[in-house]
Amino acid sequence: MTAAAPPQAASQRPAPAPARIRRPAVPAILAVVLIGLLALGVLVSASNGAFAIPLGDIVASIAHKLGLGGAPVEGTGEGVLWNIRFPRVVLGLLVGACLACAGTLMQGMFGNPLAEPGIIGVSSGAAVGAVAAIAFGLTFAGNWTISLCAFIAGLATVSVVYLMSRSGGRTEVVTLVLTGVAVNGLAGALIGLFIFYADNDEITAITFWQMGSLSQATWPKILAVLPLAAVGLMTAPRYARRLDLLSLGERSARHLGVDVERLRLHLIVIVALLTGAAVAVSGVIGFIGLVVPHLLRMAAGPGHRALLPLSTMGGAAVIVWADLAARTVAAPAEIPLGILTALVGSPFFFWLLRRTRRHQGGWA
Template identity: 70%
Template sequence: MTATAPREDDRTTAPPVEIIGGKSRMTDRHIRPRTVWLTAGLAVALLALSVLSAGIGAYGIPAGDVLASVAHRCGLGGHRLDRVAESVLWDVRLPRIVLALLVGGSLGCAGALMQGVFGNPLAEPGVIGISSGAAVGAVGSIALGLSFAGSWTVTVCAFAAGLLTVLVVYGLSRSGGRTEVVTLVLTGIAVNAFAGALIGLFIFVADNAQLTQITFWQLGSLAQATWPKVLAVLPCAAAGLGAAPFFARRLDLLALGERQARHLGVDVERLRIAAVLVVALLTAAAVAVAGIISFVGLVVPHLLRMAAGPGHRFLVPGSALGGALVLVAADLAARTLASPAELPLGVLTALIGSPFFFWLLRRTRGRQGGWA
């Protein structure tokens, strides 16, 4: 006997699933051509924007020269540029672009996982306190004058504090061996408030020089990008982005409801723990090297869900591509719109993301006929 699970009009809920002989199979064959074209389009746009971004700045480099220099470094022909152009390209621009790719991809992918785990398109990584926890670690290390890891102290403290915060939130949310989504969200809100109080306390005891450094870090930026920072975030980003697609099928089943997912063989609690840990890894690594950059994890997955439906087999990797594309574009705008000054990247994404979030709230409320 074959049955098809009901699908609501709102495409942000559950993907279509066929139940055949007790086994599930996602029926996305009708939207697959669209996802293929979207994936190809995102990849081409990301490549083109990266090349464009590498050439734009106070010292202009033609796109052809950018490609020739990259090909030369990779042993694929091309040619070497003059000394200044090579230095600008390889020591300033490319580390920044690669870091934007990793941070944006991590935040976008983490947002897609969070929305799948919570079953809510309004969820984003900051909900469970990862960003605020990482901020406590970074601000605390600056205010207390810690230097045990040299120039990496702030990054190490932010990463460790972000992961620790998630473990605390999840531990406080568990009851009877289970974790409910509502309890997890409410605990995250409480921890976010506590983290905000700690940040305020650290700011109170910081001196003027430390206040300047704290403010710059909290605004979010890729201005200090270097190849060592890229190598620092690369293992965490690669591990998280590599693991994320393996959650896709179970997240699709979870979208049907926890009870239905359990009947279809999904260990919901184990899935939730694993997904939250991957989200923590991705988000903490991104925040540690770039500061607080908001709304990427919220906006990108929802836009892709509107374009191609709620199936996570496309949504998870697609959000990584989309997040990388958005952050490369935002970073290019941040360093060129007010040249020679540079806009804070986190401020720019918030200015764009906040109106979108407001529109999303109104749209969701209108389609549901109210919250009650």
């Protein structure tokens, strides 16, 4: 017969758990901040330049176009705003969004924060196509020839890298990276060969294209790249959960039902579409796909459901502000956008490399 419990024991209840302090939703806060930076960047970029346009006139012109009242900008300002400034801003939004989203997918696919779209040869392959079109004077597609050649060459390069790194029905990450390095080296040699046989005018055009710029932005170019960008940007979030599972390791992801090989193939195709479309209309703009996703990953965490849209917005905002700086810092001259992003991105890459080596052992 068991002893009866003391009278005070029956009245005792577990101590209530302390009230849970809810931390602010960091991704939501970041989204609001990025949207604000993006909207402000669009207005400031459209306002500043050789022909200054007041912000109030820009807002009134936009409202007028939307049928919400307002009035067009007086004189030549309306034409400058809608035929020069806004095409450049919108193209910058698309290019930045594509590069940053592609970088996020690459880092998730390789499981390494040092990965970026150029590692599988998309950018260098697109550069070879564009340089070849300039050096050989190709005009089969009119004003679209260079962009078309760049896009096709970028997709072809990715296909070659993937096929060469595939063995026994599988593609190893290390083999994919090393193959991309080799293809990038070959692409650099081909570009040098084309430059060697080009004349002075062609060399000038090749050099300017390799430095990256949005100065040739037009509404037709935007309409050409918009479908590809829309397909890539709308498809990428569908892979967020599988990317999160892949971050646990390939073996764990397979046990959880992820077809790793098919996932990798799909991601490579999306990255090729996004990067090829961006490079074809803007030239080579580096470090956006490396810097933006990693900064946002450190701030918002590794979950791709939030990281993909945040990186897309962040890349668009960075390009808009960087292009504004490229146009105004050395006015009336214009600094090539690719040079400006490299000047800022290179020191960040060195810091990121040291940080990654200290915490993770580098490319382990």
